[in-house]
Amino acid sequence: MMFSLLKKSYKWLGLAIITVILAITPAAIAQSTTNRIPLAKIDWLQAIFLGFVQGVTEFLPISSTAHLKAIPVFLGWGDPGVTYTAVIQLGSIAAVLSYFWQDLRQISTGMVKAVASSDYRSQDFRLALGIILGTIPIVFFGLLMKLFIPDLDNSPLRSMTAIACASIVMSLLLATAEKIGKHKRSFETLRQKDGVLMGLAQALALIPGVSRSGSTLTAGLFMGLERAVAARFSFLLGIPAITLAGLVEFKGVLDQINTSELIPLAIGVISSAIFSYLSIAWLLDYLKKQSTWVFVWYRLFFGVTILIGVALGRFS
Numbered sequence: 001m002m003f004s005l006l007k008k009s010y011k012w013l014g015l016a017i018i019t020v021i022l023a024i025t026p027a028a029i030a031q032s033t034t035n036r037i038p039l040a041k042i043d044w045l046q047a048i049f050l051g052f053v054q055g056v057t058e059f060l061p062i063s064s065t066a067h068l069k070a071i072p073v074f075l076g077w078g079d080p081g082v083t084y085t086a087v088i089q090l091g092s093i094a095a096v097l098s099y100f101w102q103d104l105r106q107i108s109t110g111m112v113k114a115v116a117s118s119d120y121r122s123q124d125f126r127l128a129l130g131i132i133l134g135t136i137p138i139v140f141f142g143l144l145m146k147l148f149i150p151d152l153d154n155s156p157l158r159s160m161t162a163i164a165c166a167s168i169v170m171s172l173l174l175a176t177a178e179k180i181g182k183h184k185r186s187f188e189t190l191r192q193k194d195g196v197l198m199g200l201a202q203a204l205a206l207i208p209g210v211s212r213s214g215s216t217l218t219a220g221l222f223m224g225l226e227r228a229v230a231a232r233f234s235f236l237l238g239i240p241a242i243t244l245a246g247l248v249e250f251k252g253v254l255d256q257i258n259t260s261e262l263i264p265l266a267i268g269v270i271s272s273a274i275f276s277y278l279s280i281a282w283l284l285d286y287l288k289k290q291s292t293w294v295f296v297w298y299r300l301f302f303g304v305t306i307l308i309g310v311a312l313g314r315f316s
Contacts, residue, residue, distance in 0.1 A: 042264035050080060051088055051271020058092040059279045061174060061214030061295045066163045070306060082152050086249035087265055091272025093242045096235050099280050123188060130195020135240040137203040145206055158208045161310050166209030167303035175296045177221035185225045190233060194223055198237055212238055227287040235280060
């Protein structure tokens with residue numbers, strides 16, 4: 001019921017929240033701390049706001065990881081950390097599951113029927129296999145990162161400078177894809193190969209600031225997909241990756257926190273679910289009519305703004 005009501009109001013509300021998030025980022029550059037914010041110190045208003053940031057930026061091609069670190073740091077709260085970030089992504093996965101439930105059910109049942117009848121040319125089978133194969137790279141490289149960079153919170157990869165550089169590079173890649181992409185291929189033309197290529201691009205999102213949706217959308221445009229089709233397949237491909245990341249971190253959180261600390265997590269997850277749903281609906285509608293240039297310029301501005309902040313000693 002709640003998601004149904006949200007779907008009816010997304011056109012105006014989605015635009016409003018995206019306008020707010022774009023306005024907050026440059027205006028908030030006034031703080032210098034990059035300390036880790038303890039989970040117990042996150043109050044319910046901060047949790048709602050962090051869920052808002054997660055929800056709006058998870059599915060827009062601008063990097064939720066970058067914004068979930070940069071904006072709280074700008075506001076002087078500190079860095080929520082990788083764990084909190086990954087767990088509130090469960091709200092985003094609830095939203096994408098709800099929004100694409102019919103698609104997922106059709107693809108799943110279609111794959112079962114295709115296997116039973118040995119119809120391996122079935123569109124549903126190809127889509128399902130593409131999603132499965134496309135998930136392997138981010139799982140593989142994610143495990144490697146866990147092994148070789150166990151303390152990602154304090155890694156140079158998660159520094160503000162690294163996030164800024166990743167944002168700028170991805171803005172240039174998205175601009176190139178927007179410029180040279182044919183934007184002609186429909187959803188019906190998707191193949192296993194597309195899932196693998198987009199999955200490799202998705203693995204780049206393990207680098208903070210790259211953006212999972214940004215890297216996959218960019219790859220889709222390079223492959224000649226229509227903008228809305230590239231975004232839709234990006235969302236479907238992201239379901240296993242976001243789910244696995246959230247569940248792994250959530251298990252770790254349950255092993256080390258007390259009951260009172262679950263409250264900010266729960267609030268963040270709920271807030272994330274609501275705003276993620278709005279963000280998905282808005283972006284798909286937007287890309288049916290518009291190009292991705294607004295995200296290109298925003299990512300470039302975001303990255304340059306952070307670099308200026310670093311140069312001025314506002315944050316490290």
